[in-house]
Amino acid sequence: MVTARDIFSGFSVDDIDAARDFYRATLGLDVTDGPMGNLDIALPSGAHVFVYPKPNHEPASFTILNLVVDDIDAAVDELNGKGVVTKIYDDDAFPTxxxxxxxxxxxxxxxxxxxxxxxxxxxxxxxxD
Known part of the structure; x- marks a missing residue:
């Protein structure tokens, strides 16, 4: 068995400046610049996420981060007010x-x-939840 001292997740983006602004200003997360042109996002749980620039980035089609909130309607209204589109799926089997x-x-x-x-x-x- 591997004895890990720590574990963190990471994902790529195609524009590190746009990502920094989005995660910091839009989502209100604690974002710091890393030593290799990457970002470190501190999560409320104390965990960290490594965000790195990748020239040939392909967006993840699966959910990379889940933000748990007390009031989803208020959170969606706030996101929509900041220009974030939350109506990205239109599926009869899983309607929104x-x-x-x-x-x-x-x-x-x-x-x-x-x-x-x-x-x-x-x-x-x-x-x-």
Missing amino acids: DAKGIARGKSVGQGPDIAWFRDPAGNVMSVLQ
Whole structure:
């Protein structure tokens, strides 16, 4: 077995300056510049995420970060007010409302959740459990 001293996640972006602004100003996260042109995002749990520039970046089609909130409607309104689009899926099998929120709690199928993309196209979510 590998004995890890620490574990962290990372993902790529195509524009580190746009990512810095988005994660810091739009999402309000603690973002610092790393020594290799990367970003370090400190999460509320104390964990860190490594964000690095990649010239041939391809956006993650899966959810890379899930932001847990107390009030999903307020969070979505705030994101939308900052220009973030939360209505990115239109699927009859997993419907979302006009705000882009899948109301899972109301039908007994998980949390209420809305997905959106960062400036590099990576998928993220905001959810209320």
